[in-house]
Amino acid sequence: MTSAWTEPAPVTVRVPAKVNLELLVGPPREDGYHPLSTVYQAVGIYDEITVRPADTWSVTVTGPFADLVPADDTNLALRAARLLGGDAVDAAPVAVSIYKRIPVAGGMAGGSADAAGALVACDALWNLGLHKEELEEIAVELGSDVPFLITGGTAMGSGRGELLAPVLAHGTFHWVFALSDTGLSTPAVYAECDRLRGDAPVAMPAPKPEMMAALRSGDAHALAAVLENDLQEAAFSLRPDLGGVLAEGLGLGALGGIVSGSGPTIAFLVEDKEAGIDLAVSLTASGLCPDVRRASGPVHGAHVLHGSRSS
Ligand code: ATP
Numbered sequence: 001m002t003s004a005w006t007e008p009a010p011v012t013v014r015v016p017a018k019v020n021l022e023l024l025v026g027p028p029r030e031d032g033y034h035p036l037s038t039v040y041q042a043v044g045i046y047d048e049i050t051v052r053p054a055d056t057w058s059v060t061v062t063g064p065f066a067d068l069v070p071a072d073d074t075n076l077a078l079r080a081a082r083l084l085g086g087d088a089v090d091a092a093p094v095a096v097s098i099y100k101r102i103p104v105a106g107g108m109a110g111g112s113a114d115a116a117g118a119l120v121a122c123d124a125l126w127n128l129g130l131h132k133e134e135l136e137e138i139a140v141e142l143g144s145d146v147p148f149l150i151t152g153g154t155a156m157g158s159g160r161g162e163l164l165a166p167v168l169a170h171g172t173f174h175w176v177f178a179l180s181d182t183g184l185s186t187p188a189v190y191a192e193c194d195r196l197r198g199d200a201p202v203a204m205p206a207p208k209p210e211m212m213a214a215l216r217s218g219d220a221h222a223l224a225a226v227l228e229n230d231l232q233e234a235a236f237s238l239r240p241d242l243g244g245v246l247a248e249g250l251g252l253g254a255l256g257g258i259v260s261g262s263g264p265t266i267a268f269l270v271e272d273k274e275a276g277i278d279l280a281v282s283l284t285a286s287g288l289c290p291d292v293r294r295a296s297g298p299v300h301g302a303h304v305l306h307g308s309r310s311s
Contacts, residue, residue, distance in 0.1 A: 001122045001207070007053050008053060009051035010051065011122075012049070012050040012123045013304050015047050015048075015049060015113040015117035016297075017042070017047075017102040018041065018148060019258075020040060020225075020261050021039040021260075022038060022227070022229075023229045023231060024207075025230040026203070033144075033160045034119055034193075037156070039154065039155070039207070040148045040155050040156075041297040041298050042151075043175055043209070043295040044297065045101055047099060048305070049117030049118050050121065051081060051096050051097075052125075054094055054095035057081070057082060058078070058093075059075045059077060059095075060096075060098070062100070062102055064101060065098050065103060066098075069111075078118070080142050081094050081118045081119075083138060085122065094122065098117075103177075103180075104262075107261030107263045107264065108260055108261065109145040109148075111143070112143045113149045115139065115149075116146050116147075116150045117138060119142075119146075119150065120302040124285065126136060132150060139162075144161040144162045145162075146162075148162075149301055152300045152302070154167045154215060167184075168212075169215040170215070171220075173220055173296075174294070175297060176211075176254065176268040176274055177260065178245050178249060178292055179254070179265055179293065180264040180265065181290045183264065184235060184262055186250075186261070190261060193230065193234035196234055196237060205230075211226050220254055220255055220270070225256065228281065232258065232259040235259045235262060242259065242264055245266050245283075246259075249266065249268045250268075253275065254268035257269070273296070
């Protein structure tokens with residue numbers, strides 16, 4: 001008698017990077033975290049996460065930034081798979097493969113994206129059928145940005161950035177990202193922000209109505225005028241060269257520019273796709289940044305590309 005059971009086919013999930021359109025940082029809490037008021041946008045630079053049944057838990061990384069990512073138990077995608085496997089189903093091990101296109105330690109939440117991708121992929125592989133809200137609850141344990149990378153689109157984040165609320169946003173925005181060849185540590189940038197603030201009183205952060213109006217309008221000029229990042233000064237303090245990159249992009253015609261998250265990637269907002277191509281070519285020619293990427297947003301959060309055969 002033959003068995004009807006077949007091993008589930010591998011599942012591949014595509015997961016985007018993010019940029020913070022607004023990142024307002026409050027005074028450090030007792031637990032060390034900073035209260036945030038942020039507006040995330042998911043942008044079309046993608047990692048791909050594949051999970052397949054295996055005898056032991058493992059992770060492998062390929063792609064342009066593979067060398068910078070730990071291929072051990074500290075890898076966030078592997079941690080996510082193990083967490084969901086333990087929490088939800090006492091699952092058999094999986095081998096996780098990451099194709100890495102999101103810059104590492106670049107302020108675009110690449111590690112968080114891989115964790116979000118692994119949760120969505122394992123949910124599909126193991127046929128758990130968890131709701132987005134249930135996955136987001138587990139995601140918080142892995143990092144403040146992880147729930148947003150499941151949701152995608154444009155959303156407000158409060159708390160540590162993990163408490164999401166929808167934002168009414170129209171249109172598509174075109175971005176050019178100036179990458180760096182060395183990363184910035186997120187905790188180091190927060191520490192520098194605190195150091196620069198010294199004893200000055202810091203207000204609790206709250207979303208700005210101007211940002212909400214710009215997103216509702218769908219007008220790139222309006223959005224460019226209200227981009228704001230409280231970590232920018234700290235990132236520039238640690239990496240003085242970034243100020244030159246920002247000035248260069250603005251001089252070359254970007255509508256606006258901002259440090260992405262904790263940096264060092266600089267995100268430039270442009271009028272349309274053609275303006276993005278022009279800016280990318282000029283920035284590359286300037287020799288000020290080693291790598292330039294174009295992407296538009298908002299895009300969907302983590303989503304399955306190839307479903308499990310058993311689903
Ligand atoms: P954020 O914008 O969330 O502050 P980031 O984009 O600046 O983060 P990440 O790319 O997430 O930074 O990488 C931060 C560190 O996390 C890396 O230096 C790396 O050692 C570690 N890490 C663990 N797993 C991964 C992963 N799957 N991808 C990238 N980095 C990972």
